[in-house]
Amino acid sequence: MADPVPLLIMGAGPAGLAAAQEAVAAGVGALLLDEQPTGGGQIYRALGEASGERQKTLGADYAAGAPLLGVLSDQGLDHQPGATVWEVTPEGSVYYTREGQARAVSAEQLILCSGALERPMPFPGWTLPGVMTCGAAQILLKGAGVFPARGAVLAGSGPLLLLLAKQLIGAGARLVAVVDTTPADNYRAALMHLPKALRTPGYLLKGLSMIRTLSASGVPWYRGASGLEAIGDDAVAALRFKVRGRQHEVVCGNLFLHQGVVPNVQLSRSLGLEHRWDELQRCWRPSLDDWGASDLERVAVAGDGAGIMGARAAEAHGRLAALGALKRLGVLSENERDRRAAGPRGVYRREILPRPFLDRLYQPHPDYLHPADDTIVCRCEEVTAGQIRKYVELGCLGPNQAKAFGRSGMGPCQGRVCGLSVSEIIAQARGVPLEEVGYYRIRPPIKPVTLGELATLEQPEDA
Amino acid sequence: MVSGSNFHRLPEPEHKGLTMTFDGRTIEARGGDSVAAALIAAGVTETRTTPVSGAARGPYCMMGVCFECLMEIDGVQNVQGCMVQVREGMSVRSMAGARTVSDAGNTHGG
Numbered sequence: 001m002a003d004p005v006p007l008l009i010m011g012a013g014p015a016g017l018a019a020a021q022e023a024v025a026a027g028v029g030a031l032l033l034d035e036q037p038t039g040g041g042q043i044y045r046a047l048g049e050a051s052g053e054r055q056k057t058l059g060a061d062y063a064a065g066a067p068l069l070g071v072l073s074d075q076g077l078d079h080q081p082g083a084t085v086w087e088v089t090p091e092g093s094v095y096y097t098r099e100g101q102a103r104a105v106s107a108e109q110l111i112l113c114s115g116a117l118e119r120p121m122p123f124p125g126w127t128l129p130g131v132m133t134c135g136a137a138q139i140l141l142k143g144a145g146v147f148p149a150r151g152a153v154l155a156g157s158g159p160l161l162l163l164l165a166k167q168l169i170g171a172g173a174r175l176v177a178v179v180d181t182t183p184a185d186n187y188r189a190a191l192m193h194l195p196k197a198l199r200t201p202g203y204l205l206k207g208l209s210m211i212r213t214l215s216a217s218g219v220p221w222y223r224g225a226s227g228l229e230a231i232g233d234d235a236v237a238a239l240r241f242k243v244r245g246r247q248h249e250v251v252c253g254n255l256f257l258h259q260g261v262v263p264n265v266q267l268s269r270s271l272g273l274e275h276r277w278d279e280l281q282r283c284w285r286p287s288l289d290d291w292g293a294s295d296l297e298r299v300a301v302a303g304d305g306a307g308i309m310g311a312r313a314a315e316a317h318g319r320l321a322a323l324g325a326l327k328r329l330g331v332l333s334e335n336e337r338d339r340r341a342a343g344p345r346g347v348y349r350r351e352i353l354p355r356p357f358l359d360r361l362y363q364p365h366p367d368y369l370h371p372a373d374d375t376i377v378c379r380c381e382e383v384t385a386g387q388i389r390k391y392v393e394l395g396c397l398g399p400n401q402a403k404a405f406g407r408s409g410m411g412p413c414q415g416r417v418c419g420l421s422v423s424e425i426i427a428q429a430r431g432v433p434l435e436e437v438g439y440y441r442i443r444p445p446i447k448p449v450t451l452g453e454l455a456t457l458e459q460p461e462d463a
Numbered sequence: 464m465v466s467g468s469n470f471h472r473l474p475e476p477e478h479k480g481l482t483m484t485f486d487g488r489t490i491e492a493r494g495g496d497s498v499a500a501a502l503i504a505a506g507v508t509e510t511r512t513t514p515v516s517g518a519a520r521g522p523y524c525m526m527g528v529c530f531e532c533l534m535e536i537d538g539v540q541n542v543q544g545c546m547v548q549v550r551e552g553m554s555v556r557s558m559a560g561a562r563t564v565s566d567a568g569n570t571h572g573g
Contacts, residue, residue, distance in 0.1 A: 379523075
């Protein structure tokens with residue numbers, strides 16, 4: 001393995017790009033590995049190549065990422081797109097595959113910026129072809145300028161549901177319906193967090209604008225929906241649901257689901273970092289200090305991977321994590337670190353003010369945390385919620401034991417999609433807090449790597 | 464089925480047209496498309512059957528997380544279609560169940 005690089009950043013979303021900017025500004029050569037073909041993460045996906053038409057459709061918050069992208073072409077940064085990281089060690093070794101070739105690199109400081117993924121929304125029929133996430137619809141729009149012009153239903157809860165509706169309506173799509181599953185109780189429960197949220201009112205004003213667009217569009221908007229069921233043989237053909245006890249059915253060719261996003265903890269878990277349960281966001285997040293630093297001296301986590309915070313907060317958080325790493329590298333003095341951190345610290349604090357309100361308002365409906373017995377929760381191995389409950393009856397205590405009972409979490413996605421569902425179902429069935437049940441133990445390789453790729457890995461000289 | 468796609472493209476004449484095949488059928492794509500995006504745009508919903516029950520599946524997350532869009536791309540099985548960009552003349556096939564070991568090309572990455 002070659003000499004260690006001083007700073008290695010994984011993920012080129014807002015946190016990773018901002019961290020790279022801070023490294024370049026401090027004169028430190030950083031390596032930025034990203035799995036996607038172009039930088040920007042999912043939020044600013046393909047922004048560097050997006051046409052005017054695409055930018056117009058996606059709106060100002062998408063175009064706002066442009067100043068971050070400049071660093072990708074800076075001489076001081078080694079940006080490697082299309083790099084799939086499959087192992088990171090606590091000692092700072094990173095193994096990845098790029099262009100069919102396995103590579104190894106070591107770093108003195110690592111910043112994990114692996115972002116968020118969609119929270120699973122299991123209900124009968126959610127595995128049918130034609131059912132996708134709202135994030136997937138946005139990726140189609142950002143990456144390919146493709147959108148569902150007719151026959152689409154949007155279902156679930158959260159800001160992205162409304163944002164996508166607004167963007168698709170703007171693109172000229174004729175949506176069949178928006179089926180909102182936000183429980184009515186959530187509005188009341190979220191109120192106590194409203195005063196704090198109003199101190200950074202931008203998010204709420206944007207939300208109101210989305211609601212106005214959707215209301216004015218004439219698209220049927222069902223609120224308080226529950227008991228979702230997707231119907232179809234080889235593809236989704238309709239969505240059934242209940243509103244105030246009354247059964248509805250809407251015919252659709254595509255169904256886009258959303259119930260918030262959760263941190264992608266695959267890398268931080270594989271490193272054995274401590275994670276704690278966040279009751280308000282109902283997800284796990286790594287335990288970090290004010291600089292995103294973990295209990296491993298070489299490893300920091302920044303952005304949504306550290307806890308859902310949104311793009312602007314993630315950008316500021318990425319700066320703070322980079323400044324912390326530059327201090328640990330001995331590049332910045334404590335005073336200089338703190339001086340450079342003053343701006344981003346203020347942005348971060350301001351941008352996370354609306355989170356408790358949004359997190360409480362959009363807490364998932366219990367139907368999709370504890371789905372009906374016949375619902376597939378592990379899509380890869382086709383394990384149902386009822387099977388998980390049966391394992392608990394037989395003495396299964398947690399998700400790692402559940403693997404041995406019925407292979408949940410052992411398919412190609414390695415538990416990324418079912419992990420939260422399996423833990424929630426076991427906790428409820430056992431009647432214990434989620435912390436006691438825990439999460440899948442994540443082990444490398446965290447992405448599949450072929451023996452052929454492994455054979456291309458250069459052996460370290462001292463091995 | 465191509466003409467029956469529910470999906471449209473934004474008016475972006477500047478994007479270069481590319482051609483690939485899916486299970487022998489010609490698919491029109493554009494530069495920058497992932498394989499999964501090009502198939503969805505062309506009206507394809509089902510891209511594999513599962514190894515467990517043989518149920519039909521299609522792309523789900525489009526960001527490399529869910530592994531639902533596994534397909535055979537230029538002879539390599541179980542490739543995530545959302546993570547590979549379309550190249551001119553690419554040959555893509557749906558996956559039926561698990562990958563097989565007899566096919567040539569399996570030991571090479573995408």
